[in-house]
Amino acid sequence: MPRINEENVEQVLTYQPPSSDQIERFGLLRQAFISCAITIMENVPEGRERSLALTKIQECRMWANAGIALEDLPP
Numbered sequence: 001m002p003r004i005n006e007e008n009v010e011q012v013l014t015y016q017p018p019s020s021d022q023i024e025r026f027g028l029l030r031q032a033f034i035s036c037a038i039t040i041m042e043n044v045p046e047g048r049e050r051s052l053a054l055t056k057i058q059e060c061r062m063w064a065n066a067g068i069a070l071e072d073l074p075p
Contacts, residue, residue: 002073016069025068033061 004012018026037057044050 002070008073011073012070016073018069022068022071026065029061029064029068033057 002008002012037054040050040053040057044053
């Protein structure tokens, strides 16, 4: 994923329509994250730790998706 700099800030912060290959990879990731979240909810008691684990899954999904969406931008 490119770092934001003065030359690419507009590109990085603008919606990038996905290609069909990217759509497929987004779907694969989504299913993996859903499976992980369900496993955590079924096996970790409710509480701060479970909540934080689920938040980290959301964060991880966001960054993984951004990595795919921005892969074709120059570094």
